[in-house]
Amino acid sequence: EAGVVQSPRYKIIEKKQPVAFWCNPISGHNTLYWYRQNLGQGPELLIRYENEEAVDDSQLPKDRFSAERLKGVDSTLKIQPAELGDSAVYLCASSLAGGTNEQFFGPGTRLTVL
Amino acid sequence: QKEVEQNSGPLSVPEGAIASLNCTYSDRVSQSFFWYRQYSGKSPELIMSIYSNGDKEDGRFTAQLNKASQYVSLLIRDSQPSDSATYLCAVRGSNYKLTFGKGTLLTVNP
Numbered sequence: 320e321a322g323v324v325q326s327p328r329y330k331i332i333e334k335k336q337p338v339a340f341w342c343n344p345i346s347g348h349n350t351l352y353w354y355r356q357n358l359g360q361g362p363e364l365l366i367r368y369e370n371e372e373a374v375d376d377s378q379l380p381k382d383r384f385s386a387e388r389l390k391g392v393d394s395t396l397k398i399q400p401a402e403l404g405d406s407a408v409y410l411c412a413s414s415l416a417g418g419t420n421e422q423f424f425g426p427g428t429r430l431t432v433l
Numbered sequence: 434q435k436e437v438e439q440n441s442g443p444l445s446v447p448e449g450a451i452a453s454l455n456c457t458y459s460d461r462v463s464q465s466f467f468w469y470r471q472y473s474g475k476s477p478e479l480i481m482s483i484y485s486n487g488d489k490e491d492g493r494f495t496a497q498l499n500k501a502s503q504y505v506s507l508l509i510r511d512s513q514p515s516d517s518a519t520y521l522c523a524v525r526g527s528n529y530k531l532t533f534g535k536g537t538l539l540t541v542n543p
Contacts, residue, residue: 361536364531419525
């Protein structure tokens with residue numbers, strides 16, 4: 320069974336530029352999560368989707384971050400404009416429906432903002 | 434603010450020894466508990482989940498949960514150098530949100 324797929328794996332941009340991350344969850348997993356992990360910290364939830372619906376986006380900085388999951392499968396997380404403090408690893412995870420199940424992470428995207 | 438606390442380490446054990454990793458949490462209504470292993474430069478990998486008080490064993494790994502004490506631990510028996518990694522404790526609260534600790538760095542010395 321294929322795992323969670325993310326792209327790109329690495330991204331280097333200058334501040335104020337836009338950036339987007341893409342995620343394809345494990346087949347059959349209706350719940351999708353975006354996390355941010357800073358160096359030396361555990362992952363922190365940004366947004367959780369149940370199918371197409373964002374059911375928890377309370378930690379998403381909505382002034383510059385946006386996300387979508389239009390057909391309930393793939394998802395895109397966007398930052399515009401990026402700031403120096405956005406440098407981190409952005410992780411996508413998926414689980415079976417309901418948010419109560421085990422979560423499996425993709426390889427992540429390492430973002431560096433210069 | 435619901436918190437998950439772990440000793441940051443590093444925890445250093447000799448090969449073949451038992452490594453003991455500990456975690457405490459603040460949300461009393463938490464129901465689900467997970468241990469993830471994260472190698473340097475890699476993403477977290479789920480290794481254990483536990484939902485009820487007591488012990489759960491899977492190969493060389495044993496997770497222990499004590500809800501009354503709000504404490505969860507992971508024991509790794511016969512530690513191998515390949516077990517060297519950061520171990521993340523994660524707790525799911527009543528709002529289904531998974532909160533992670535900062536992780537404990539484990540080093541197994543040959």
